Amino acid sequence: MLHIYCPHCDEHREEEEFRSKGEAHIARPPEPESASDEDWGNYLFFRKNPRGLHHEQWFHAVGCRKFFNVTRDTVSYEILETYKPGQQPVVTAESRNGSASDKGAAK
């Protein structure tokens, strides 16, 4: 069971207080009526399923009832950060890969 830091409550709480709401940062196209069918379909139906780093939306359902985002490793289940809606993650696949390729460059 995950131990999740709620950025609104400012404390760690048990997973049973939360609900996972799937992938975070799904942007609703700002002009829906002028979006193509394909773009709208992608927005509605297509989700990432990465092995490794994933940005997820969570809901503190029986706590403060606020939504927030979680950067979680889907292999180790490690939570690397949580942040409020509208904010951007600090830990990303790019930042992780970036550090890896830095090491490669050093070789």
Place this chain on the structure above:
Amino acid sequence: MSQRNRLGTGGRIDRTRPLSFNFNGVSLQGFAGDTLASALLANGVDVVNRSFKYARPRGVMAAGADEPNAIVQLGSTEAGQVPNVRATQQALYNGLVAKSTNGWPNVDRDVMGLLGSLGGQFMPPGFYYKTFMTPASAWPKYEQYIRKAAGLGRSPVESDPDIYDHMNHHCDVLIVGAGPSGLAAALAAGRSGARVILCDEQEEMGGSLLDSRESIDGSPAAEWVATVLAELATLPDVLLLARTTANGYHDHNFVTLHERRTEHLADLAPQANGRRQSRARMHKVRAKRVVLATGALERPLVYGRNDVPGNMLAGAVSTFIRRYGVIPGKTLVLSTTNDHGYRAALDWHDAGRTVVAIVDARDKPDGDLVAAARSRNIRVISGSAVIEAQGKKRVTSAVVAAIDIEGFRVMGSTQELGCDTIASSGGYSPVIHLAAHTGRRPVWREDLFGFVSGGVPGQIAAGGVNGRWSLRDALEDGFEAGARAAAEAGLNAVTVTPPAVAAVREGKAVALYEVPHTKPTMRAPKQFVDQQNDVTAAGIELATREGFESIEHVKRYTGLGFGTDQGKLGNINGMAIAARVTKQTIPETGTTVFRPNYTPIAFGAIAGRHCDELFDPRRYTALHASHLERGAKFEEVGQWMRPWYFPRGTESMHDAVQRECRAVREGVGMLDASTLGKIEIQGKDAREFLNRLYTNAWTKLEPGKCRYGLMCKDDGMVMDDGVTACLAENHFHMTTTTGGAAGVLDWMELWHQTEWPELEVYFNSTTDNWVAMTITGPKARKLLAEVADIDVSAEAFPYMDWREAKVAGVPARIFRISFTGELSYEINVQANYAMHVCKALFEKGAKYDLTPYGTETMHVLRAEKGFVIIGQETDGSVTPEDLGMQWCVGYKKPYSWIGRRALSRPDTRRTDRKQLVGLKPLDPKVVLQEGAQIVLEKEIKIPMPMYGHVTSSYFSPVLGHGFALALLKGGSERMGQTVYLSSGDGSLHAAEVVSPVFYDPKGTRHHV
């Protein structure tokens, strides 16, 4: 039977407290402090069980959680039956009743044993599947007998009267295991001021120290245990949990501990102060740091007939002698690969019985314990091993031979040594189960011949689980781990000086798993690897030969490490054999995955108090007492208990519903509508929010007015509906479906918080604050006029308006909305006034024959009007247009509300989508089955294209025939067509496609 194997002195049992118990119908005696296993051994019971597959006689082999054979069915009462109890873990109590798990008619004469003893060749891995494969149709029959023949206990047929608790904890340091390392860690962390939980699965804390030959600070090790426990008990933030197994290790240091509180006392939990004590507690612990001090399990050697009773683990022999004062035989042969095993021979000898020989696989055994054996003139045969045991129900001799470990062969001739007990030690396997539960792969350590933890964040391994076997090392490791854990938890760790322990010079161990036999493995006598699952070395070899090379496949094909055993004794040996056969190393072969639980747990302990109504709480409306008084039959709607119908006298459900329907259509009925979700919406952007949330327009709804609204997901599919009233310019009262209430509130929060945070709007659930009584029918107005203090005339209070009023003298909101098609008023009052208002309604309503009705009548009435129920007519794939509700879609609203864009996608625009229609069976007596598939042709052919299904179907008393709502492909174009539906009994019914509005299509009845 006397306790013929009980020693006169020694052990931690109380010889002044004899206990009686019953095993397989025989009355026996033991002492307080015994386990069931030690008491059975004391009484000379050799055969305690029959094995799972071959039904071979089996005896006690180990002394703890690793016991594979002595698995019993416990319980003197039916309700107290507990299957799969390891006799080695069950404390003896007066009146204990246990039976062997397997064995028919009994363990001594077993019919299945005949089959098993006809030779292993007849029952290789996959035997059942290979033998009983054809004909496939007969498998269910075969399975019945196979299940009967192979089983592990039975569950009670009576319900468990015991109480189980769950407790939540947060601590700085959780220490699993109270042996030398765990106690040391607890002392270090406790003295540092950490909040500590120390748990241990045994009856007493102390682990290996309880039967240690060594001294700590010049005193017996057990005295040090007592001193440490006494100090820990004085520390206010240290919680000591004996009889508590850490069974599951979950993410982020969440560990479930299972504490057995009364299972050492009686069959069912005893009473204390007039109340039944809780039998077990599940402690859910979130720990900043976990110290894993789970120690190591001794690995048996794999040799021929190593399962005959009298074959034991060397360490278990020591434990029974030193801790329980029981010597499990007369003459011992020890087969070992390391110094530690020697302790069994020393203890045996010191107890005054004969050690025939120590057979050491090493060429030049050397070490303090070896020297101690030699000084006692015990014969040591080096470079050799026991390759086979002789005997049927008890060992009669050991076959010993010199072996070439590298070449995996026996050298020279064999010799047979008469003995009744063979102890074996193949070294230790760290107990890494808890380190592997979260998915970390363990790491092989060639210097230990074992796997250690792969490293879990926040977890520190100490002592035996880390491969630190010696007492000195284990203590040192424990103190370090405890201090480190406290420091990492944010405390100022204090350094504890370890107590003085004499160094023991230890000779190097040798790696030996399966002992070579004079015959090849496939033809040698059965060499058991996993005794609980009857997996042999030959079985593993066969599995790899048949292509099951991955260790995970070997596991599944043979059963190695399955079930309650979880590979405690057999895993490493099994991997070593697979590695040898596939010519790989053990780390290349890898290990299988360990899963919770470490040992079996009663379902009661998992459930805790979450039983019956506390598992899934029931919600009752404030009118429940009234419904009971009026004889309601209830149905569960989500968690709500709603009146289903109100039978009068012996009336059937059908008759009651028909009567209730007529009462509403002709007089007046009353429905408890309190379960509908209610959400208060406030804020200056409340109206704009509704515009974006609902498919229809809300801009012009004035205070005092109500409107029906439809909600879609952004894919354009209908998700909920309900009536929302404008209370004031910036204040709305929304209703949702009963089941959708919580989800709709979440949905609104989601859009507000993540998509439109700029909107100033607030939501609050008020479902439980209001009670809603719908009075409906032609006489509803007359009744309302008698209880309400406002003008209820059609002019003053038109349809789709709401009014504030006093009803029966209390403040109320009355909504003039209709879900029946009749003149209707929904009276909402504060929930605590519910019974008062209800009583007034029935008093005044008596002269109108006010008829209470339930959900079934509500369904019939709304279906006659073609009103949909979300979740019944819809299933998440239905658009507003599919329901024919274009009138409720605001195509011209400026903001692209939720679901709008999707309604113009090609798929949602298809004209052959399933659309809502009415179905009128040609035979008026027929009521179609809900869920029945619709076909267009009468003649059945294959394939038979299906065009839709029935969503609601009832018999209508006002129409005088059955009718149904259905979703039908291209339904709006099929009006007047005849379709066909099959029913469960195979008959086919014809029905005409009609409008879904069956009754009063012009809506004249509620506009009065």
